[in-house]
Amino acid sequence: MIPLIRSTLLALAVPALAGPVVAQVKLTGAGATFPNIIYQDWVLTYNQRNRGVQLNYQSIGSGGGIRQFSENTVDFGGSDAPMTDSAIAAVGGSVLHIPTVLGGLAVIYRLPGVSAPVKFTPQVLAEIFLGRLTTWNDPRIAAINPGVQLPRSDILVVHRSDGSGTTYVFTDYLSKVSAEWQRRVGRGTSVNWPVGLGGRGNEGVAATVAQTPGALGYVELGYAEANKLQFGQVQNRGGQFVTPTVASVTAAAAGAMAEMDPATDFRVSITNPAGADAYPIASFTWLLLRKQYADPAKAGALVPFVWWAITDGQAVAAKLGYAPLPAAMRPWIETRLKSITAGGKAVWAGPK
């Protein structure tokens, strides 16, 4: 009996002893909440496959991510809104924006008895959010929805009350399609809304819309799908009415790429892009990396992770409700990652 126990203990102990003692590199990141689900999935998978790296991402919000990145308390940041020029100047310009996945926003509404997806033009959306189109049976909505029986009820606008990248993307879109929105309200993680109620988080907006007949709001696409909310089609630049899907959001990035400079810093908005099948309300979410790192070990561990995330890591995106990057974007990102240095030396030579 005793020898048996001893051999069992030995068998348990040996692998632990025999494994090479690897110095673990700890990498901490913080920022946007929108990509948190996929980042946690990546971190978990990557930590399991690479014993020498211990990654950790905290979803504290984009603003907090930028702050902690700027104050050097984290190794990388995450943000749904790009850093402003002045914020970049404050860190001496040492920042790279690396897109990781894409998110689309669904225009959700509650219209009992209306089963066909309601179509929205950019002008109609802007007028609704400016508070000048206030009933569902307005001729401007009816004209683009022939055959749909729209009720006479008022439109109750519901927006996010908490500062959020989702709001940034939505107001960025409205700013592009409506000169008046751009002038009166503008774009930001929270703005001075002309009309409507504020719901806290995607769940707050969704709950209010789901319960109030006649309500209309915007939430992340994955959230709208998971909660089986009604959502509409939005007309894109090519004049097509497009349903938000993972594919049509990726198409938005591909459409936007056609108009980007290959040397872009990726701080670009891809709302209202070119492309026949592109869904117009979409955005990148970014990882913030430094151009120069102080610690070669950290940089040497971080960059391969980022490359893995934007290549192999993309496979899980659709399943988790995110749209993967267009494959054509990889060489562009590769160039940026190769340019990262630590102690004056490049830390990554490219994919093996």
Next chain:
Amino acid sequence: MKADRAYQATLTGLALLLPAILLALTVELAINAWPSIEQFGWSFVFTSTWDPVADVYGAGPLIFGTLASSFVALVLAVPLAFSVAIFLNEFAPRWLRRPLGFLVELLAAVPSVVYGLWGIFVLIPFLRAFVVPPLKAVLGWLPFFQGVFYGNSMLAGGIILAVMVVPYIAAVSREVLHAVPDTQREAALALGATRWEAVWMAVLPYGRAGLVGAVMLGLGRALGETMAVTMVIGNRHDISLSLLEPGYTMAAAIANEFSEATTSLYLSALFEVGLVLFVITVVVNAAARLLVWRTAPGRAVGSRAL
């Protein structure tokens, strides 16, 4: 002797630590709020534009919303809580006192996010279906019940707050009433008062200071409550007299916007909101203290009431 002195010094130190923390908190808030104070001055408190894009901030609606929602909460909660306390202490059969008291106090243990969810999924549909239509039919001419009711509103926020503060006020006032000596009641009864008259004229005045304290505890909780309120109040930077319209509170705005505040002036404005909330809380508490001291200067006023 020596040990005594050490003991006293330690206790003094610990006791002084609390005001020191309070002071540090104030200074820290003021330092962080300074850019905003410098930029906007008094207009911060009196204007109502909250525009993070243009970096213009006015917290008028937040201050109004905080005070209004707390006021609504107290108007609803105080009579209810006092009734509960009086019933439990004076009229309830003995076997009912403990379980009922326990249930009321249990309300205080429910996390506020649960109250918020309850507000969204139960209270608001209930208000929309059963409370607001008759309210508008009868009292619709008052400025407090004008406009379209969408659900998320000052009314919903006030009711949620009322439910949340009732257990605090009820528990403390129950203790206060319990501490009123039986001789008070006996004296009143001996003079021919009914039980209700004894409570009204002998017990409640005797415990006045403690009862005001109970209300202040509830008010403090209502002023600072964040999560449940933000989920049902509508979060609109707007001042409206109507309880059916959405509003916003200071604590809710800080919680909502702090993590995504991108510019330093924005962050500073949120700190100033925190400072204003802090000052209001202190002023309200000090005013309550003064009220208690003036009405009950260190002695029971029960005899005078009789």
